[in-house]
Each structure stands twice: as structure tokens, then as C-alpha cells.
Amino acid sequence: MLGKTSEYAIRALVYVYIQNLEGKRPGFKEIAKKIDSPEQFTAKVLQNLTRAKLISSMKGRGGGFFFDHPATPLTLYEIIRVVEGEVFFSKCGFGLKRCDSENPCPLHEDYSPVREGFLKAVKNQTIQALANKINERKAVLTRL
Amino acid sequence: MLGKTSEYAIRALVYVYIQNLEGKRPGFKEIAKKIDSPEQFTAKVLQNLTRAKLISSMKGRGGGFFFDHPATPLTLYEIIRVVEGEVFFSKCGFGLKRCDSENPCPLHEDYSPVREGFLKAVKNQTIQALANKINERKAVLTRL
DNA sequence: ATATAAAAAGACATGTATATCTTTTTATAA
DNA sequence: TTATAAAAAGATATACATGTCTTTTTATAT
Ligand code: FES
Ligand code: FES
Numbered sequence: 257m258l259g260k261t262s263e264y265a266i267r268a269l270v271y272v273y274i275q276n277l278e279g280k281r282p283g284f285k286e287i288a289k290k291i292d293s294p295e296q297f298t299a300k301v302l303q304n305l306t307r308a309k310l311i312s313s314m315k316g317r318g319g320g321f322f323f324d325h326p327a328t329p330l331t332l333y334e335i336i337r338v339v340e341g342e343v344f345f346s347k348c349g350f351g352l353k354r355c356d357s358e359n360p361c362p363l364h365e366d367y368s369p370v371r372e373g374f375l376k377a378v379k380n381q382t383i384q385a386l387a388n389k390i391n392e393r394k395a396v397l398t399r400l
Numbered sequence: 401m402l403g404k405t406s407e408y409a410i411r412a413l414v415y416v417y418i419q420n421l422e423g424k425r426p427g428f429k430e431i432a433k434k435i436d437s438p439e440q441f442t443a444k445v446l447q448n449l450t451r452a453k454l455i456s457s458m459k460g461r462g463g464g465f466f467f468d469h470p471a472t473p474l475t476l477y478e479i480i481r482v483v484e485g486e487v488f489f490s491k492c493g494f495g496l497k498r499c500d501s502e503n504p505c506p507l508h509e510d511y512s513p514v515r516e517g518f519l520k521a522v523k524n525q526t527i528q529a530l531a532n533k534i535n536e537r538k539a540v541l542t543r544l
Numbered sequence: 545a546t547a548t549a550a551a552a553a554g555a556c557a558t559g560t561a562t563a564t565c566t567t568t569t570t571a572t573a574a
Numbered sequence: 575t576t577a578t579a580a581a582a583a584g585a586t587a588t589a590c591a592t593g594t595c596t597t598t599t600t601a602t603a604t
Contacts, residue, residue, distance in 0.1 A: 257401065257515070260562065263495025270506070283580060297563050303582065315581045316571025332507075351407030352543040362414070362530035362539035363476075366521040371401075373517055377510040386506035395506035399496040404592070427550060441593050447552065460601025463550045 257374075262339045264301050266332060266383070267291040271397060272311065272321045273387045281320030292398045301339075308338040329385075332378040345375050401518075406483045408445050410476060410527070411435040413455065415541060416465045417531045425464030436542045452482045473529075476522040489519050
């Protein structure tokens, strides 16, 4: 479904948020280790998220990544939009140039509800909520 | 969601089925033109579908692609499984190595129903049903 | 038999996502 | 002010999906 870049982005942000709660600002090496992702590639992903203002960073000693406004909910939708692009949410499942319910492809009737379900899920899920599940031991951040 | 290869595969099979109903066996050039896909790449896709026995082909004059048993429903699930591989249907949405509802990622609760909805849709939809929608002018095969 | 038409096969090319390596910039600590 | 630590940036590499070109095989029509 999502590309690896989006997966790393979401996992990285969850980890950063959890660390921020402890008053820490993790760097990309620590993040990559904890979310089991390639170090340098994760640095690039975080760089893009920083450019897109989804997260902030500080250079130099004691630097790292952090949320400027940790209380403001960050939805997965906003992250995926930045990483994959807006069209990701409206693509025709049959491969036509656009999805058009007035002139649908033969998959539209069955596919568009699935796509809307996905959209609803990522618009309602936030980094904060995912992080809480992990802190409450209701979910895991990585798997062996 | 699906890769272009799967999209071409599904559209191509729908077109072949429709033509078979008219007693014709289209070749890859005609198919590619009608489903708006790259000619040679479509040939490769059809070659793979033939190898996987989802469709049959005949070489030489008057040859082309056709269904051996047009009445046997062919689900999109079977096509996607051949093209994208079985794991496509069970991937963890958070990017963990496996999806495990006993030890879930924080997205599992919201993501797995979407994934199951997709699975159900492609297991219930068939090439025959899609083709019928097009023949009944309830859906289109291509878009400008 | 020969010419023709078509898929199959193999080789090659391009594009995009993913991944790594090196150098530069910037902030902090000593 | 110098050394150090960290992100940013740039260049390069690899893998895989996508796409094209050429040659071979095979069936049919003449
Ligand atoms: S037209 Fe294809 S999914 Fe809407
Ligand atoms: S464990 Fe991640 S989707 Fe099931």
C-alpha cells in the first residue's frame, strides 16, 4: 500500500514524538536504529519532513529532531500527502487517468469504498495516538 | 495501490474476454491500443499471464489471446496474486516484517479492516463481471 | 514449399524508489 | 577560539518497475 519512504516517515515521527515526551531530541542515527530503517536514507526522509514543516530540527551539539507543537495532532494523512503526493488518495484502481464516479471504471463501485476507508483511517489516525498505543504497550514499534 | 503491471493485466484480460464473446482472439497490438497501454510492455504482461495459465494464446496467422474456459470466473485476486505476489495481501501497513494481530503495530486496528475490505473486493470481482459492466454501458474500459 | 502473421524470447533502455557515501553548514561545549 | 557533534546537502550507487527493440519460433494461408 504505502511506499517504504512513508513507512519510515511514520515510524520515525512516532519515535521522535515518544522521545520528545521524555524531553529528548533524537538524531537520525538513533531513530534509524530504533525503527529498524537504513540510517542515511532515514536522514533524507527526516530532512524532507523538516522542509515540509511537519517536524523541526536543530543542528550542532545536542541537536536532533522534535515537534514544535507536540499537542497539535499530526494525522497520517498529512504525512502521506507530503511523501506520496495528493493524487495517492484519488487514483483510479483500474488505472484510468482519473477516477470519475459519473463515468466510472468497472472497479469503481467496489474499489472506491475501500479507498475511502483508507482515507478515513489515515485522516483519523495521528502520530500522537499511535505513540500512545506504544507507550501503553498495546502495540509495537518494530518487529524482529 | 496496484502497480501498472496489474492494471494493464486486468484491463487487458477484460478486453480479451469481451472480444472472445464476439468469437475473436485479439493480439497484443490491438489490446494495447484498446486499453491505452504500451504495446511491447503489454505483450510481456500477456506473456506472463499465459505462462501462469490465466489465459491462453495461439501463435501464427489468426493467433491471439483467449480464455480456454470463459465460463470459469477469474477473480482479480488470482490475477493480482500472479502479478504482485501473495504477500501483497498481508503486508503490515506500518512496514513491520509481518502483520501479526496477536502482537500488532499501532496501525493494525485501523489498517487491517481496510486491507481485508480490499481483499474481499478483489476476491469477489471477476473479469467476467467487469466485462459485463462495460458491455452494459455501466462502466468504461478507458478514459481520454 | 513459401510467404505471412502472430506470439515468444532475449537484449537493452529508461525511470523511480531506495540506499549509501562524502562534504558542508551550523550549533554547542570546552 | 577551537574542537566536537549534529543536521543539511550533494553526489553517487543499486534495485526494481516500467518500457522498447530485435530476433526467433510457430501456426496458417497461399
Ligand atoms: S473510475 Fe476507477 S476507481 Fe473510480
Ligand atoms: S501488524 Fe501492522 S497491519 Fe497488522
